[in-house]
Amino acid sequence: MINFFDYLLLAETIPQGNCYQGPPNVIWLHLISDTLITLAYYVIPILLVYLIRQRQNLPFKGLLILFGAFIICGGTTQLMELWTVWDPAYWLSGSIKAITAIVSVYTAIKLYYILPRIQNAPSLAGLEQLNQELKSQIEERILAEQSLRKREQRWQLALQGANQGIWDWNPKTNETFFSSRCKEMLGYDENYDIGNYNHQWWTHIHPDDVDQVIKAMEDHLAQKTSYYVQEYRLRCNDD
Incomplete structure (x- = not known):
C-alpha cells in the first residue's frame, strides 16, 4: 500500500509552475482562478446537501446526489491542478481525473434515462395553477355544503310548519326518510326507527293493500304513469 502511494506521488517530472513563461502575473492569474473554481466546486455540493435535508420530498433526489458527487470530483480535479503547480504528482492527478471521468460519464448516462x-x-x-384550482374547488365545496345545510334547515322548518306526515324514498339507494310527524301519525315516537329501506316501510302497509301499492310504484317507475298517487291503509303502532 505504501509503494502504491509512493508511486502516485512519484516526482520524476517537473512541476507545472516551472513551465510558465513570462511575468509572474500569469501564474497568479491561474492560481487565483483555479482556487476560486475549486471553492465553488466544493460549496455547491454543500448547498445541495442542505437543500435535500430541508426538502425531504424533493423529486429526483438521487440525481441531485449524483450531481453533487460529480461536482466534488470536478473540484478535486481542479485542486490537483493547483497542486501540480508546485508538486509534480501527475499520477495522483491523473488517477483523480480518471475517477472524475467515470463519475461524469455515469452521471451523463443516468441523466439521459431520467x-x-x-x-x-x-x-x-x-x-401553482393546480394548487389554485384545488383551492377553488375546496372553496366551492365549502360554499355548496353551507348552502346545503341552509336548505336542510329550511326543509326541516317547512316540515314542522306544515304539520304533515312526509316520507321520501330514493329509488337509487332504496333509502327512505320519515318525518317526525309521519311517525307520530302512526303512533310512534319521533326517535323510533321505522327502517331506512322501502321494503321495511311495506311492513306498515295493510296486507290487503300491499300488492296494489307495489304495482302502482312499479308502473310509475316504468313511466306508465305521470305521478305516483295511491291511497292505502297503514298499520299503526296499536294495531
Whole structure:
C-alpha cells in the first residue's frame, strides 16, 4: 500500500509552475482562478446537501446526489491542478481525473434515462395553477355544503310548519326518510326507527293493500304513469 502511494506521488517530472513563461502575473492569474473554481466546486455540493435535508420530498433526489458527487470530483480535479503547480504528482492527478471521468460519464448516462421523467414532471407554474384550482374547488365545496345545510334547515322548518306526515324514498339507494310527524301519525315516537329501506316501510302497509301499492310504484317507475298517487291503509303502532 505504501509503494502504491509512493508511486502516485512519484516526482520524476517537473512541476507545472516551472513551465510558465513570462511575468509572474500569469501564474497568479491561474492560481487565483483555479482556487476560486475549486471553492465553488466544493460549496455547491454543500448547498445541495442542505437543500435535500430541508426538502425531504424533493423529486429526483438521487440525481441531485449524483450531481453533487460529480461536482466534488470536478473540484478535486481542479485542486490537483493547483497542486501540480508546485508538486509534480501527475499520477495522483491523473488517477483523480480518471475517477472524475467515470463519475461524469455515469452521471451523463443516468441523466439521459431520467430526462423523460423530468420533462414529464409538472412545472412550478403548473403546480401553482393546480394548487389554485384545488383551492377553488375546496372553496366551492365549502360554499355548496353551507348552502346545503341552509336548505336542510329550511326543509326541516317547512316540515314542522306544515304539520304533515312526509316520507321520501330514493329509488337509487332504496333509502327512505320519515318525518317526525309521519311517525307520530302512526303512533310512534319521533326517535323510533321505522327502517331506512322501502321494503321495511311495506311492513306498515295493510296486507290487503300491499300488492296494489307495489304495482302502482312499479308502473310509475316504468313511466306508465305521470305521478305516483295511491291511497292505502297503514298499520299503526296499536294495531
